[in-house]
Amino acid sequence: MARALIEKRMDWTGIGFAAVLTVVIIFPLLVVGTWAFTNVWRYPSVIPQEFGLKFWQQTLARADVWSSITTSLSLSVTVTLLSCVICLPAAYAFARMEFPARNLLFFSFLAGHAFPKFGLLVAIAGIFLQLNLIATFWGVVLIQLVGTLLFMIWIPVAAFQSVDRRMEEAARDVGAKPFRVFWSITLPQAGPTIAAAVLLSFVGTFYETEGAWLIGAPQIRTLPVLMISFINNQPVIQYGAVLSVILWVPSFAALLFARRIISSGSFARGFGG
Amino acid sequence: MAVLDIQGVTKKFSTTTAVDDFTLTVADGELVCLLGPSGSGKSTLLRMIGGFETATSGLITIDGEDVTRVPPERRPTGMVFQSHALWTHMNVFNNLAFGLKLRRLPKAEIKRKVEAVLDLVGLGGYGSRATTQLSGGQQQRVALARSLVLEPKILLLDEPFASLDQHLRERLREEVRDIQQRLKITTLFVTHGQDEALALADRIVVMRDGHTEQADRPDVVYREPATPFVAGFIGSMNLVDGTIANGVFTHTGFAVPLAAADGPATLAVRPEALDIVPAAGAGMAKIHRVTDYGTHAIVDVDLPDGVRLKAMVGEARNWSAGQAIDLKPRAFAAYRYNAAIFRSLDNG
Numbered sequence: 001m002a003r004a005l006i007e008k009r010m011d012w013t014g015i016g017f018a019a020v021l022t023v024v025i026i027f028p029l030l031v032v033g034t035w036a037f038t039n040v041w042r043y044p045s046v047i048p049q050e051f052g053l054k055f056w057q058q059t060l061a062r063a064d065v066w067s068s069i070t071t072s073l074s075l076s077v078t079v080t081l082l083s084c085v086i087c088l089p090a091a092y093a094f095a096r097m098e099f100p101a102r103n104l105l106f107f108s109f110l111a112g113h114a115f116p117k118f119g120l121l122v123a124i125a126g127i128f129l130q131l132n133l134i135a136t137f138w139g140v141v142l143i144q145l146v147g148t149l150l151f152m153i154w155i156p157v158a159a160f161q162s163v164d165r166r167m168e169e170a171a172r173d174v175g176a177k178p179f180r181v182f183w184s185i186t187l188p189q190a191g192p193t194i195a196a197a198v199l200l201s202f203v204g205t206f207y208e209t210e211g212a213w214l215i216g217a218p219q220i221r222t223l224p225v226l227m228i229s230f231i232n233n234q235p236v237i238q239y240g241a242v243l244s245v246i247l248w249v250p251s252f253a254a255l256l257f258a259r260r261i262i263s264s265g266s267f268a269r270g271f272g273g
Numbered sequence: 274m275a276v277l278d279i280q281g282v283t284k285k286f287s288t289t290t291a292v293d294d295f296t297l298t299v300a301d302g303e304l305v306c307l308l309g310p311s312g313s314g315k316s317t318l319l320r321m322i323g324g325f326e327t328a329t330s331g332l333i334t335i336d337g338e339d340v341t342r343v344p345p346e347r348r349p350t351g352m353v354f355q356s357h358a359l360w361t362h363m364n365v366f367n368n369l370a371f372g373l374k375l376r377r378l379p380k381a382e383i384k385r386k387v388e389a390v391l392d393l394v395g396l397g398g399y400g401s402r403a404t405t406q407l408s409g410g411q412q413q414r415v416a417l418a419r420s421l422v423l424e425p426k427i428l429l430l431d432e433p434f435a436s437l438d439q440h441l442r443e444r445l446r447e448e449v450r451d452i453q454q455r456l457k458i459t460t461l462f463v464t465h466g467q468d469e470a471l472a473l474a475d476r477i478v479v480m481r482d483g484h485t486e487q488a489d490r491p492d493v494v495y496r497e498p499a500t501p502f503v504a505g506f507i508g509s510m511n512l513v514d515g516t517i518a519n520g521v522f523t524h525t526g527f528a529v530p531l532a533a534a535d536g537p538a539t540l541a542v543r544p545e546a547l548d549i550v551p552a553a554g555a556g557m558a559k560i561h562r563v564t565d566y567g568t569h570a571i572v573d574v575d576l577p578d579g580v581r582l583k584a585m586v587g588e589a590r591n592w593s594a595g596q597a598i599d600l601k602p603r604a605f606a607a608y609r610y611n612a613a614i615f616r617s618l619d620n621g
Contacts, residue, residue, distance in 0.1 A: 166358035169325055170416075172345040173352045174372030174423055184371070188362040 035241035055238035064226060065243070072223040075137070076206045076250075079144045083201050086145075087152035088194070092182065094153065095160035106157075109150045121214050128215060135219040143211040148201035155197035159190035196258070203254050207247070223247060275336045275349070275426035275459050276301050277322065282331030284317050284483075291317040293483035295331070299427075302457040304450070306470035309480035310506070315463045316431055318480075322461065323352045323429050335426055351420030355432040357412045359404040365391070365415055366400035372423045390422040393452060410441045417449065421456070428453070428460040434469070442466075446473055467507045471495060479503045497616065501608045504541045511547060511582045513540045522607060525578045526557050529602055533615040539608045544571060544585040546604040549592070556597030558582070565589035574598060 034048065035041070039055070041048035059065055093099070094106055124143060125134065133139030163186050171181040187194070212222045221229075224247060231240035277299040284292040292314040299305050307315040320326040322333060324345030333341045340348050359368055369387045378386075391397050394414040404412060413433055420428060430449070434442040450473050453460050464470055470477045471491045478488040479502075487499040498504035505512055515524030517538045522529045529540060549560075549572060558574040561581065570589035574582050582600070586592060607615040 164356065164358060166354045166356050167360055169323075169345070170352070170354060170358040170419070171360070171371070172325075173323060173350070174419065175346045175375045176371075177346055180375070185360055189360075191362075 032241050032244050035237055036245040038238060038241075055236070055242050059239055059242040064221065065223075068221045068223045068226040069246075071137075071220060072206055075140060075144065075212075075220075075222060076202050078141050079148060079205045080198060080202045082141065083145055083148040083152045084198060087149065088156055088187075091153050091156035092160050092186070095157045106153075109153050113150055118210060118214075121211055125214050134215060135217065137220055140212055140216040140220050140222075143215045144205045144208060147208060147211060148204060151197050151200050151204075155200075156190065156194050159193035159197075160186060162193075163189040199254055199258055203251060206250050277427050277459055277461065278332075278334045278337075279318075279322070280332040280334075282318070282321060282328045282333060284314070284321060284326060285329045291483055292321070292328075295484060297478060297485070297488065299459055299461060301459055303475045304453050304460040304462060304473060305476045305478060306474035307461065307463045307478050307480055308465070308467060308470040308506075310465060312482075313480040314483035315465075315480045317483075319352075319429050319431050319461060319463045322427065323350050324348045325352075349426035350429055351423055351425030351427070352429040352431065353413070353416050353420050353433045355435050357416040357433075359412055359415055359419070361404055363404070364400065365396070365402050365404060365407070368404060368415060369400075369419050369422050372419070376423075386422055390418045393421065394418045395448070409437050410445055413437065413445060414448075417452075421452070421458075426459065428458050430460065430462045432463055432465065435464075435466075442469070443472075449473070471507070477507075479506060497613075498541070498606070499613060500611050501539050501541065502611075504606070504608070509544055509583060511540075511542045511544065513542075513576075513580060513582070514538075515540060517607065524580070525576060527576055527600060529605065531605070531607055531615045531617070533607055533609075536609060538614065540602075540605060541608065542582075542602045542605040544583040546602060547582065547584040548601040548603055549574065549584045549586065549598045550601060552597035552599050557599050558597075560592055560594050560596045560598060562594055563589050563592050574600070 036055070037051050037053065038048040039052035040050040094102065121143070124146075128134050128139050128142075133142065167185055167189065168181050171185045172178070176184065206222075207224055209222070209224045209228060212220070213225045213228075216222065216225070223243065227240055227243040227247065230243060231237075234240065279295060279297045282292055282295045283290065295314075295318060297305070307318060309315045317326060321328050324340070324343060324347075328341055331341070332339060335349055345352075360371070363371070366387055369390060370383050373383045373386060387400065388397070391399060394417055396411060396414055396418070399407070399411070399415075404415065407415065416433070417430075433449075434445050437445065446469055462470075462473060471494075474491055476488060477491050477494045479486040479494065481502055487494055487503045489497075489499075494503065495507055498507060498510075501512055504510045513524050513527065515522055515527075515538060516536065517523075517531065517533050518535050520530060520532055522531050522533075522538060522540050524540070558576050561573040561575045564571045564573070570586050570592070572584045572586055572592050574584060576582065584600070592598075602617075604617050606613055606617070
């Protein structure tokens with residue numbers, strides 16, 4: 001009886017946290033959302049004087065906006081694909097093979113995330129300058145690729161390790177060569193978890209700003225970099241707000257996609273949970 | 274159909290020798306059981322035949338063709354794993370069709386073969402099921418069918434029923450035996466269950482520490498175990514250490530006349546060959562407990578020094594705990610230094 005009573009009590013701490021999080025996350029989103037559809041909003045009015053799509057038309061009429069959208073999308077797709085080609089075989093090797101300095105290499109992927117990122121980027125920018133990679137598309141691809149390494153290696157390694165080796169042996173037994181086993185058995189078995197990693201790397205690349213700005217500026221401007229410069233340099237708030245709302249689209253799409261293909265446990269499994 | 278020949282095969286892992294100079298020939302259509310405790314090397318041996326481990330030395334041939342270093346995908350062997358290892362992202366049909374597709378058979382023929390093998394294992398019409406929807410026994414049948422559909426020369430079974438319950442295990446092993454007889458397929462079966470080996474095998478190979486203790490027909494292995502290890506591993510067996518002097522084996526109060534040279538010896542008596550009678554005098558032993566199994570009863574008896582023996586009796590109610598009794602072994606054997614030195618004539 002006592003236990004049942006305790007379990008029924010309201011979890012005030014939890015509700016408190018939820019409320020704070022809601023205010024901190026939802027409220028700014030609401031404000032930005034409102035600004036994006038506002039034509040006139042002057043102090044001290046609580047709600048805008050005039051709603052409208054005026055600034056959407058103005059924003060979307062700008063050539064730099066469209067070119068940055070194209071840049072962002074092609075950058076994210078290129079980085080994600082390259083990352084798959086490089087990291088998935090590497091992850092398989094980490095999961096299934098023994099080789100010298102395996103653990104050292106495995107933990108070296110943490111290095112990119114273990115130090116202050118901006119300092120690292122500045123150092124890399126110095127090297128890229130020598131290599132004529134500054135302000136080029138492939139320079140930005142390279143820097144973003146480094147950013148995706150951690151979760152494109154670590155999550156798939158966990159996914160591959162959780163695939164039953166007997167399944168792979170059974171496939172060898174019925175006549176499949178090692179690559180066919182990987183393609184037809186291992187990859188589909190590890191599929192949902194790897195999809196999670198791919199999604200993370202796409203979204204992560206799409207929203208990354210520091211590397212994209214430091215290596216890409218001024219020629220290569222991604223959508224988030226453009227938004228930041230709008231917010232910093234434009235007296236009109238709406239430009240930034242409109243871009244920010246546009247930027248929500250890929251993350252919403254990613255979320256919906258994630259809900260469809262990823263069963264609830266996959267993310268946790270990917271992180272070894 | 275095929276002959277499997279294993280000649281002097283050794284498998285060493287970094288510090289241990291799993292299989293030690295092992296030799297065995299499996300005749301065409303024969304079903305041989307590799308029986309032994311865990312760590313005896315039986316699974317390693319099977320995995321070497323399947324191609325999942327490479328022998329350190331020795332030769333494995335199938336129909337005279339050397340396969341010792343051939344990768345598993347090019348061996349004419351089919352393996353059924355303990356954990357069934359079905360591919361959960363494919364349905365039953367695709368699990369069975371995978372190997373056939375790799376062989377580039379026409380679609381219609383694949384369909385015909387898969388349906389035929391599903392009928393063979395009693396799962397006709399289950400093709401579109403997801404493997405995860407099947408029961409444990411059905412999953413193991415699909416795993417068996419996946420190997421059989423490719424018509425391997427040698428069928429390898431690695432403790433395939435270990436994860437199933439007793440009842441299902443018995444039924445499946447009868448089915449496997451029927452299928453094996455019908456297809457006349459040369460089969461090697463690994464198990465640590467002696468009842469499974471006795472029920473299935475044409476020949477049992479009892480393994481210990483990577484070598485053969487005894488290889489013979491099940492009835493011979495049961496009735497004439499070559500070593501005390503086999504005696505103790507197959508069926509239940511009373512093993513008593515003692516000495517032989519002047520044609521009599523003795524162990525504190527328990528004396529059995531047998532014709533063998535003087536010296537230390539181990540006496541082996543099966544419970545069903547150990548008769549007990551109410552004590553004439555003080556008695557050789559005391560009953561500790563009587564366990565009634567309905568069809569028969571097992572009487573645990575304690576010798577004066579505490580060594581416990583088991584005797585099988587027909588009626589539990591004739592005996593009670595604490596009763597003093599005499600022991601009369603009907604059939605027995607004696608071992609010295611790992612070899613049999615005496616067997617009584619009546620081996621029943």
